Amino acid sequence: MTAVPALSGVDLARQALLAAREEARKNGAPKKQPTRRTGPTLRRDGREPLGLAxxxxxxxxxxxxVAPATGGSVLAQWETILAVAAPELAGHVQAVKFAVDTGRLDVAPDAPAYATKTRWCVVVD
Structure with missing residues (x-):
């Protein structure tokens, strides 16, 4: 005769769930499958990439x-903005050009390593 191990925790919960489903099936409950989400969910909990703007x-x-978003002020205050947004890049990435109509900011890193770090920090919208 083999001894059946005592059930605990998750196994007991699983058995209770199966028993409740069987009881509901006997009582004529409709079989309704949960609907699956097909669209992307957007969570802003700090893990999603965010555009620089x-x-x-x-x-x-x-x-x-409150600061004006004109090209001159972005270029003039670039070091301050970068020091707050990505301090590891401060002094290594210079702002070259800002297109006000598109919101595009062109930057020039000192070295390829800083270009890679800039790509990691910045996601274009």
Whole structure:
């Protein structure tokens, strides 16, 4: 005769769930499968990539800053913006050109390693 091991925790819960489903089936409950989500879900819990413009806007909103978004002010304040947004890149990435109509910012890193770090930090919208 083989001894049946005592059930505990997850096994007991699994058996209770199966018994409840069987009882519901006997009582005429309809078989309804849960609907699956097919579209992407967007969570803003800090793990999703964020575009540079959105990151700067969020940072300015959190700190209560109001600054004009003209090309001259972005280029003039680039070192300050970079020091807050990505301090590891400060002094190694220079802003070259800002297109106000498209919101595109062209930067020039000092070395290929900083170009790679810039790509990791910045996601284009």
């Amino acid at each position: 959105a990151a700067i806007t969020m940072m300015m909103t959190e700190r209560g800053l």
